[in-house]
Amino acid sequence: MSETMARATAATKPRRTLTRAVIRFAGDSGDGMQVTGEQFTTEAAWAGNDIATLPNFPAEIRAPAGTLFGVSSFQLQFGSQRVHTPGDLLDALVAMNPAAFKVHLTDLKSGGILIVNTAAFDQRNLDKAGFAKNPLEDAGLAEKYRLHQVDITGLTKKALEDLPLNAKEKDRCKNFFALGLVSWIYTRPVDPTLEWIKKRFGKNAAIVEANTRVLKAGHAFGETAEIFGENYGIEAAEMPAGTYRAMTGNRALAWGLLAAAERSQLPMVFGAYPITPASDILHELSMHKRFRVRTFQAEDEIAAVTAAVGAAFGGAIGVTASSGPGIALKGEGIGLAVTAELPLVIFDIQRGGPSTGLPTKTEQADLMQALYGRNSESPVVVLAPQSPGDCFFIAYEAVRIAVKYMVPVMVLSDGYLANGSEPWLIPDPKALPDIEARFRTDPEGFFPYLRDQATLARPWVRPGTPGLEHRIGGIEKADGSGNISYDPENHDHMVRTRAEKVRRVAQEIPPTTVNGPESGDVLVVGWGGTCGAITAAVEEAQGEGRAVASVHLRYMNPLPPDLGQILRQYHKVLVPEINLGQLVRVLRAEYLVDAVGFNRVRGLPLASQEIYEAITQLLEVKR
Amino acid sequence: MSETMARATAATKPRRTLTRAVIRFAGDSGDGMQVTGEQFTTEAAWAGNDIATLPNFPAEIRAPAGTLFGVSSFQLQFGSQRVHTPGDLLDALVAMNPAAFKVHLTDLKSGGILIVNTAAFDQRNLDKAGFAKNPLEDAGLAEKYRLHQVDITGLTKKALEDLPLNAKEKDRCKNFFALGLVSWIYTRPVDPTLEWIKKRFGKNAAIVEANTRVLKAGHAFGETAEIFGENYGIEAAEMPAGTYRAMTGNRALAWGLLAAAERSQLPMVFGAYPITPASDILHELSMHKRFRVRTFQAEDEIAAVTAAVGAAFGGAIGVTASSGPGIALKGEGIGLAVTAELPLVIFDIQRGGPSTGLPTKTEQADLMQALYGRNSESPVVVLAPQSPGDCFFIAYEAVRIAVKYMVPVMVLSDGYLANGSEPWLIPDPKALPDIEARFRTDPEGFFPYLRDQATLARPWVRPGTPGLEHRIGGIEKADGSGNISYDPENHDHMVRTRAEKVRRVAQEIPPTTVNGPESGDVLVVGWGGTCGAITAAVEEAQGEGRAVASVHLRYMNPLPPDLGQILRQYHKVLVPEINLGQLVRVLRAEYLVDAVGFNRVRGLPLASQEIYEAITQLLEVKR
Amino acid sequence: MSPTAGAPEATRPTPRYTKKDFESDQDVRWCPGCGDYAILSAVQKMMPDLGIPREDIVFISGIGCSSRFPYYMNTYGFHTIHGRAPAVATGLKLARPDLKIFVVTGDGDGLSIGGNHLLHVLRRNVDLTILLFNNRIYGLTKGQYSPTSELGKVTKSTPQGSADRPVSPCVFALACGASFVARTVDRNVAHMEETLKRASRHRGAAFVEILQNCNVYNDLAWNVLYDRESKVMAELRLQHGKPLVWGPPDDRRGLVLEGVRPKVVKVGEVAEDALWVHDEREPASALLLSQLWAPDYPVPVGVLVDVEAPIYEDQVLQQEDKAIADRGPGDVGQLLRSGETWTIS
Amino acid sequence: MSPTAGAPEATRPTPRYTKKDFESDQDVRWCPGCGDYAILSAVQKMMPDLGIPREDIVFISGIGCSSRFPYYMNTYGFHTIHGRAPAVATGLKLARPDLKIFVVTGDGDGLSIGGNHLLHVLRRNVDLTILLFNNRIYGLTKGQYSPTSELGKVTKSTPQGSADRPVSPCVFALACGASFVARTVDRNVAHMEETLKRASRHRGAAFVEILQNCNVYNDLAWNVLYDRESKVMAELRLQHGKPLVWGPPDDRRGLVLEGVRPKVVKVGEVAEDALWVHDEREPASALLLSQLWAPDYPVPVGVLVDVEAPIYEDQVLQQEDKAIADRGPGDVGQLLRSGETWTIS
């Protein structure tokens, strides 16, 4: 697919050029809003825009049609400049029914484009959404927004009149009418979607034809219908040259593991028990049996993690993934890996909590659990990806460190990173750092708890190696021999050794990049999925000449060696998190700096605007 | 049993009066050292001494005789002044075999009394203990210690010659020979032991006779044998008037629950899965069915805690107990109680870790797990008893708070408190604070998540109450109605409300007592079982005129409202813990004070001596 | 004070209920077409017949589509955590033996993560009515195979087919010593009601496997019992004391035992008394019967076993009563002063 | 690269081992007189006959006295956490199908906290040899009742007797679909060796219940099979293809089936061919047999069932091989560029 094509799109009406736009498709779970959003994302990507997306769907599988809790939506921001977040307020909203209208209208900028599917605003749907009267009849609406009332359902039916499909099948196409229309409004090329339709429905010619027609009909409707005065161009963004693909966090984690397995030439066993929003990692990996990565759908999370530990004992890379509640169950198993000093990788795709909480919503509240969610002194390495694409590199790094230091490594992703996607510059796997897995084979002077002086790692031994038969377990061991030991001094020594081993991982951490001046009034410190929002906020403040910088942590434990030094270069430290203040506590305890938190726990990503405001407030306090 | 009698003990040899003594009985697991120690404790208690004990036994059930890992010991300190700890170095050691000799000799003061059972120093035992030659033959020994080589086995046999018991039965009495001898040396009354023998072996006259004889024989041996030049008197300690009993931590926790059940008139369900060192709480409670406290030995820790949650939903006090590894498994279940806002009491009897670790040894490393060992923001109240007897009041307080605030309360005890005992001034149950359990019965305007304004507690409803039928669960709920809610603002509100509810418990915390000057050079902050050692160390420093004080926390979360204020009154803050520094991290993060830790993780209580040294070092740094 | 008391309302005359009285005000959030709707209405319909005051009824569930059930019942309800409902219910029953408690679980909730609790609650024979909605799939997590999925099942997590053999809920329950075990089908409302009623009236742990359709992720998994054609030849309705026979009037089939091997015969081709007669009082025979499945054998539907067995909480209460009868009710004041004490003045 | 490879030593000729070769240098830390000693020596004795290089053998255990076992075997060993050994072993087997893996567990480790993992490992039929030491008590924690303790068992945690009915390990294993199930006794060394050997050679999950004496907390729990007198009338030695008979030469007894109800008869009083003949290939009949217990019936000892069933890791490997055969081995470079991509220059 050539870019030239990706640029081509007819435009006879006046076109205004924008630098960025935030749009949201909203409708019933059954209305296919996720596909619509993903396709528009691809179109914008092909047009060379930078992009950030935010899918948002209900916990229910298929909530009854028309209900408020059944609304599903997909938001994205695309632009000709770097795009850091899916955006806060909307430039355009497509509402396929009254429920979607009710839930999402509040996020639309006044003056924003509002497209509604009038056909869906019948009495039943209005009742379900709890509207006493039809909100479209409210004159104020058209004053506040650029309202476009389109009978999407009807127009779709008409476009398909002569096709041998039943009513239901035809109706299912209507989301592509909306997609066609919005593609016209923002002059994004529909070609990739046309391609996708062929691939997706290939077997069923009628369906291919139907979706193609409706997509084009929607596009034509924008072009011809009187109601749309103009449309908008958004130039390609200045992005590093190279080949790109759209990448979601969960897929990136899975592929990062595949890259690590391929490079290390180690077998990999991935034990998991399904849980939202982590299940897709299991799904993705199970499609890649060609890599001999063995996925094990366990009976529960405890079996999943202990199976991974067993695999590690066998000389394989043991990996497990879950979300908060499942990670809570894995604590004891992780502790076994800590004391057995075996490599283990744990993915925690954080979601709203506590307990079952908000399974489909995002949160950053498992940091403390990652650091301390086990009995006794049970240190593990903790890493956190900062974007969907970064998940690939973090997964790979997790394996590299786990194997090099014979230590468990926990990766903290979240629901936003997991399902969100971004254009991802495809890396060259050969350029990735080496993974040093050296198995001990020499019986001469072997003991299971002898240590490498640089890493303090104990030797990794593959059962099957003659002369190295040995036994380990969860009871305290004498350093060196590995024999059971109740000796008080040895225990103190081992507790400190396990802690020191994790501390040594600091050797692996590159110098911290500071986004902004090397000293100043406010340093914003973040971690995980808030990177985009923080960067946007900080750049906005910098744009106004404020002495503000930001640091985004990917290594949560141990912390970067240069961090304490950096923190002291600023009058104030602000730590935005989607929790009640976890990293901020760690920083205060570690460095005794009076860092303050900015915390919103709504199951949603932080908005760059609110972070910006928090920064400016902090600046005022100073004066 | 009158005290007069407790004072009476013949003494024709010269008697020196001491203020305190530290002695340890050590032998094979099979030698009955625990009984010996417990009985000597009772004798000293009757003599009016203050006491602290430290039992110490192997993880193995009955390790093969004579092995080093099979050694079992019981240490106690008793005195005529307040006794804070079982003592660091020994004034007297009884070693029943070479293994015990080898393991424990290092702790004996030079010049200390060393009693060995010569009969046990045969080749087999010497080999098992890894002695090339018999250490008793080393002349140096008698120079360094006051060595008494006694053929305890032989003398016991002789004393029982004419009794119709087999050799094994007779041999089993030898520990009472040692007890009799030591009772004579320290002029403690043997009467309580004679009584105990009757009670214990009542049914078997021959055994009663045998033990009685041997005990007396040991006593007489000290009196008559040439080798003992003198013995020692230790006056009764100045202790508050009242009736006392010996109390261990685990029994105190169990009885505290019984007191809470009786006072609150609430049913109680105690769900537990056996684990060292928590099992005895289950054993103790299961003997008290007359209190209608229902013990449930569950299939695992998860069932134990969730059964307790189910009981709480039914309007009962739900309690569960375990040790570190089991608590790790309960995290998810505790999270359910957090979000369901039900009263739940969790006992964590900390032991050496991580993982299986050192099951029979003590540690304080579960504080972070108690605070953070669950997914997401999942706050619970955390309390910590400071002595075996204090466990009674803490257990009661845990129930009181859980019920009043509808919140889970975690109690952090440890192996040392659990098995250690102290003379305990028996309280009047009626003097205990009231437990306010008010069940909602009025359907008028009822919603499950309406809140009490003072405590933020939601109403507790007993199923069976007409008109209050309602449904709750682990998914986020709308405040007030309790209906499932995915609303972002409501979630943020609920997360903060659950946190605030725990913070409100600060209302219950009495002003913090400072042991020492209200300001000064060093404040020592401790929690849990280290109270005695810290107090002793601080008093020693104070005795030398140092401006040192200590604070011992019983409320770990929330922290006492006046703590920050207090911390700032001292130049330095020292935090001794049997972990790598957990409370110290909490204090640094909370108050930004440069508190430093003193940490030894040996599976043993901290020695007051080493804490004293840490204090003096810190004082030097200052100058 | 006896925790079993304190339910004075128990004496009130039980109101005459209708189905409506058991419908809560919550929107039902299952997919349109889900078999769970039929189960919900069957349960709501049979409730009035139990003659139990609504406030004395509790529904406890774990996590899963099935476990959303309690929200829709106008009784007390607790939607707990994944797999733990039997344990929660056990604790509740211990605290409140006076309550009528239902447990609702799924094939994943009850047999994957929760298998161990199911084993032990059945072994203990806690007085609970346990409903397992078996749709042979994980619904709520969007379609992974479950412990009851057939070998080779292609799902999101097993694109090339699952590699493990399924467990049969009824065989499992019987092996765990369940005192009541039955199977029914979501599309057979009358039979469901009948079966649920019997289960609810059983004292002890009553286990009911409900074959349920997940039309979104595992549509028609039980088609052999849905499809008119196959159904007649596949469904074996169990009736206590009656021979095990099924099939269309013109082609009746029956079971005979050859040693321990059941054999399908044409009724009439063997002597009446040669036919295997169903006996709900015979766990051993139920265990044989529960292993039968289509196509080689018919699928037994109905009550497999219904026997009396010691009930956990009954014995706990007896022990308490005995302890109190023997030594009087507990008194903490006395307790604290029991054993060795000494006084300092 | 195939993880199954990388064991070149597999080709070396297996050394001739003796029992000694399997004794580790660790002190054995069980109580004097514990039945575990006999089991240890039986296992060490039968090891050489397996003809497997010592370095290819792994013992995985949970927590308990029984689970200390791996320390005493001079092979690879992993003493894991309570109840999870089957899961650890499953992960190990997936990573290393080339290894011979034993799982050692206890009645508490395997059936209390670990019951669910046992269910699923047996259902999956992972190629493991699972030894459950059943002493009907929690030994390591000093004597609480276990899921196999008899109803009314008086222990530290149940001073007035336990209130739950025991589960039978063999019945449970069979209901979970185990492809090999056997029972043996610690005091019958010869029978133990024989049974363990057969279990070790079975492909798939082989489950062996070993009746073991805890002389400290539950002495002589199996006395019916220890005591000379009672033993002759209580022990039923299973032999494939042979009728189920036992008892002293002068008073032989046998089993016949009345419908599904086994009945004890005097041999000779019924026709030879009326006797119930043991068939290891018949899980259904094994399930009946496994429910028998003294005093009403004899206690079956030996191999209850031994059948072939699909093995979990075999199929996982087949799926991999097929995927590679169809589409070639994976290549991350290709993968990253697969699907929709676009280039910016």
Ligand SMILES: Cc1ncc(C[n+]2csc(CCOP(=O)(O)OP(=O)(O)O)c2C)c(N)n1
């Ligand atoms: C501890 C934990 N692990 C995993 C999950 C995710 N989860 C929710 S329901 C479910 C399985 C549901 O299957 P089933 O019990 O058959 O219910 P169904 O949805 O099919 O009715 C899983 C894996 C969870 N909520 N909690």
Ligand SMILES: Cc1ncc(C[n+]2csc(CCOP(=O)(O)OP(=O)(O)O)c2C)c(N)n1
């Ligand atoms: C998570 C956890 N819970 C509880 C324990 C305590 N524990 C150790 S072994 C054991 C039971 C052992 O019984 P069994 O499996 O029968 O082994 P046995 O000692 O009788 O051989 C228990 C409860 C533990 N170590 N870990």
Ligand code: SF4
């Ligand atoms: S996913 Fe399946 S089981 Fe769940 S509600 Fe939908 S149809 Fe029912």
Ligand code: SF4
């Ligand atoms: S406690 Fe029992 S099982 Fe454990 S070692 Fe001792 S005798 Fe054996």
Ligand SMILES: [Mg+2]
């Ligand atoms: Mg299901």
Ligand SMILES: [Mg+2]
């Ligand atoms: Mg046992």
